[in-house]
Amino acid sequence: MNKQRMAKEQSVQEITERLQSSVTAVITDYRGLNVAQATKLRNELREVNVEYKVLKNTLTKIAAQNVGLEDLNQYLEGPTAIAFSTEDPVAPAKVLAKFAKDNKALEIKGGVVEGKVVSLEQIKALADLPSKEELLAQVLRGMQWPLVGMANVLAGPLRNMVNVLEAVRKEKEAQA
Template identity: 55%
Template sequence: MGQRKEKELIVEELVEKFSNSKSVVLTDYRGLDVAEVTELRSKLREAGVDYKVAKNTLAYLAAKEVGYESIQEYLSGPTAIAFSDEDPVAPAKILADFAEDHKNLEIKSGLLDGNLLDVNEIKALADIPPREVLLAQVARGMKAPITGLVHCLKYPLNSLVYALNAVKETKE
C-alpha cells in the first residue's frame, strides 16, 4: 500500500471518529514514558475511550472535513486525541485526573458536541459527577417535595386526632 493511500485511510478513520464522538480531547503527551502511556491507554480503554496519536496535518484534514476547523490552533507538537462516543465526560475526567499525577501530560483543548472547549472548560467538564450520581441527586430532589407533602398532610391529621382525644378525655 502506498504512503498516500495509507494517509487517506488514516484521515478516513479520524473523520469517522470525529463524526461519531460525543466528546474529543486533544493532549500533548510529550515527556510521558512508555509505561505511563500504557497506563493511560488502559484507563481510557476501560471507559470506552479511544486514544489515537495522530499527525497534526492529518488530524486537521479530518477535523476540517466534519466542520471542526477551529481545533487547528491546538494541533502543534505531539498530539494524541481521545475520542468518546458513549460518555462525553469520561475522556475529560480520566485525562484531567491523570494530568494531576503526571505533569508531562498537557490537555490542549477539546470538543463537546462539536463545540470547541479550552483547557479550563475541559477541567470543568471533568468535575461533573458521574451519571449515576447525577441520577441519584435528581431522584433525591424529586423525593424531597413528596416527603414534605406527606408530612404536611400527616401533621394536621395527627393534630385532629390529638384534639378529638383531648375532647373525649374531658367528657369522660
C-alpha cells in the same frame, strides 16, 4: 495509487469518522509519559468507554478540515493523542484532568465538544461538572424530597392521634 498513500487516506477517513461520531474529543500532549503511565491512562479511559489514540497531526488537520473544525489546528502541534468519547461528554475530560493533576507530563491542549472547538479552560470546566450518573442521582433526590416531606405531613395527624391515644391509655392505667 501506492499503498502508503492509500493507508494515509484510510487514516484520514477513520479520524474524520471519529470526530463526527464523538460527543467529546480531548487533545493531549503525551510527551514525557513513560509506558507504564500511558498504559495506566489508557486503562482508566477504557473503563469509561473512551478511546485514546496517538495520531499524526497532518492527517488530523485534514480530517478536522473535512468536518469543518479548522480551529482545531491550533492544538495540533507536537506529539498529539486524542481521547474520543461517543457516549459521555464529561468522561474523557474528567479522567484526563485527574490524570494530568497526578502526572505533570500529560498536557491537555483543547478539544471538541458536540461539534464545537473548545479551549483548555473549557475542558477543565467540563471536567468539574458532575458525571451523568451524579446528575441523575441529584435529579432523583430532588424529586424524592417533596414526596418524603408530603408523606411526613400527611402522617403527622395520625401520629398525633396515636400519641393522644397512648397518653389516654397510660392515664387510665394509672387511675386503675
